[in-house]
Amino acid sequence: MEESYLEQRCVIIGGSAGSLQVVQHILNKLKPGFQLPVIIVLHRKTDHTSGLTDVFNYRSTLPVKEAEDKEIINPGTAYVAPADYHLLIEKDLSFSLDGSEKVHYSRPSIDVSFDAASEAFGAGLIGVLLSGANADGTKGLEIIRAKGGISIVQNPASAQVPFMPKHAIESGVAGLVMTAEEISEYLNLL
Amino acid sequence: MEKVVTDQQIEILLNDLLEKYGYDFTGYTRASLKRRINRLFSLDKFPSFAEFRFRLRTDERYFARFIEEITVNVTEMFRDAGFFKTLKEEVLPVLATYPFIRIWHAGCSTGEEVYSTAIFLKEANLLHKSLLYATDLNPAVVSRAAKGMFPLHHLKQYSQNYHQAGGTAEFSSYYTAAYDHVIFSEELRSRMVFSTHNLVSESSFNQFQLVMCRNVLIYFDKELQGKVFALIDESLDPLGFLALGSKESMKMFPIVSRYRQVGKEKIWRKVT
Numbered sequence: 028m029e030e031s032y033l034e035q036r037c038v039i040i041g042g043s044a045g046s047l048q049v050v051q052h053i054l055n056k057l058k059p060g061f062q063l064p065v066i067i068v069l070h071r072k073t074d075h076t077s078g079l080t081d082v083f084n085y086r087s088t089l090p091v092k093e094a095e096d097k098e099i100i101n102p103g104t105a106y107v108a109p110a111d112y113h114l115l116i117e118k119d120l121s122f123s124l125d126g127s128e129k130v131h132y133s134r135p136s137i138d139v140s141f142d143a144a145s146e147a148f149g150a151g152l153i154g155v156l157l158s159g160a161n162a163d164g165t166k167g168l169e170i171i172r173a174k175g176g177i178s179i180v181q182n183p184a185s186a187q188v189p190f191m192p193k194h195a196i197e198s199g200v201a202g203l204v205m206t207a208e209e210i211s212e213y214l215n216l217l
Numbered sequence: 218m219e220k221v222v223t224d225q226q227i228e229i230l231l232n233d234l235l236e237k238y239g240y241d242f243t244g245y246t247r248a249s250l251k252r253r254i255n256r257l258f259s260l261d262k263f264p265s266f267a268e269f270r271f272r273l274r275t276d277e278r279y280f281a282r283f284i285e286e287i288t289v290n291v292t293e294m295f296r297d298a299g300f301f302k303t304l305k306e307e308v309l310p311v312l313a314t315y316p317f318i319r320i321w322h323a324g325c326s327t328g329e330e331v332y333s334t335a336i337f338l339k340e341a342n343l344l345h346k347s348l349l350y351a352t353d354l355n356p357a358v359v360s361r362a363a364k365g366m367f368p369l370h371h372l373k374q375y376s377q378n379y380h381q382a383g384g385t386a387e388f389s390s391y392y393t394a395a396y397d398h399v400i401f402s403e404e405l406r407s408r409m410v411f412s413t414h415n416l417v418s419e420s421s422f423n424q425f426q427l428v429m430c431r432n433v434l435i436y437f438d439k440e441l442q443g444k445v446f447a448l449i450d451e452s453l454d455p456l457g458f459l460a461l462g463s464k465e466s467m468k469m470f471p472i473v474s475r476y477r478q479v480g481k482e483k484i485w486r487k488v489t
Contacts, residue, residue, distance in 0.1 A: 096435050126462075142252070
């Protein structure tokens with residue numbers, strides 16, 4: 028019973044400006060054998076996700092790859108949302124891509140992925156919102172909490188661009204507020 | 218963004234659409250569909266699912282709105298410059314060897330890519346012997362595509378994309394501006410045939426040397442993707458080309474063994 032419960036858990040991280048190093052830090056600090064899938068949704072200017080996965084893979088404990096359409100989500104793997112698509116998660120725990128309108132001027136949008144992931148993982152989802160200059164992610168965290176999942180927000184004092192985590196905290200959707208160091212420690216205890 | 222239409226209710230709607238209008242959305246991926254149905258539901262302020270369902274079942278004009286809002290119609294001219302560059306440099310020179318070129322834009326949406334392809338055909342001096350078939354399941358976007366009118370404020374971006382893709386002419390030579398729109402030249406439009414066509418339920422209607430089906434298959438589940446690949450394969454001449462969106466692939470399907478990828482872009486050539 029417990030094993031099937033564990034299989035249904037997932038970490039999803041959203042970030043914008045100033046979040047790259049934080050994601051890197053978390054990926055580097057995850058302990059070997061970390062069992063949960065990690066989904067990473069970042070706003071960025073460039074069209075090249077491949078460059079980003081290379082940067083992360085350099086020192087990440089988990090293998091990092093770009094999420095592909097219809098790919099089954101595997102435990103112990105980190106997936107990065109491709110540029111210029113919304114990343115959705117289906118009930119059978121596979122990815123699908125969506126090219127519809129931008130949300131919060133962003134594609135991928137954090138809200139869209141958090142929402143879809145909470146539909147698929149429910150209370151097994153841990154949502155992490157990092158540094159950024161955008162209101163994206165707040166609505167997503169609200170949905171994650173409503174479905175019984177865990178909502179973590181980067182401590183704005185430790186964030187390079189505090190607007191995004193602050194917005195989530197002020198909207199009352201932050202369950203836990205942590206520094207990058209504390210986030211990786213927390214995830215390692217899951 | 219209140220979620221009010223449940224998974225179960227979505228299945229009821231899909232069943233209604235099939236039964237009442239013959240539109241089969243059951244092979245569409247649910248996460249995207251659910252998001253768009255819920256968006257429409259809250260946009261149109263339905264007090265209950267029952268009223269949403271009733272309206273959809275009884276009002277054909279609302280059904281037309283539903284189709285337009287549920288399908289994704291985000292597109293641009295020369296989207297993915299690298300793709301269009303490869304089309305221009307690797308594919309068009311091969312097509313040039315045919316006496317007559319037939320191209321199918323399957324899922325053409327509002328037509329931006331059809332006009333992009335026509336422009337490169339003209340520059341390769343191939344337009345006069347080409348016919349571009351542009352189809353979509355959504356009649357509203359097909360009629361917009363046929364007009365060749367696009368909002369002026371996108372043109373700066375399209376012009377940049379065009380030059381990045383290797384276009385060398387003055388981009389503005391292809392259209393005339395009128396108020397807040399531009400209209401593309403009659404010469405381009407005269408080589409296009411527009412029609413509704415549903416990839417899910419309809420069959421092959423011609424043979425083509427190039428099929429462009431970009432950012433359509435991501436909305437389909439694997440089973441439906443396989444069916445559409447079979448339909449495209451049937452519609453493609455031997456040695457013909459298939460172009461997909463930048464995150465789409467035929468690599469998971471057995472049919473890929475008869476195709477060879479052209480360069481790094483999502484273009485496959487039917488080799489056997």
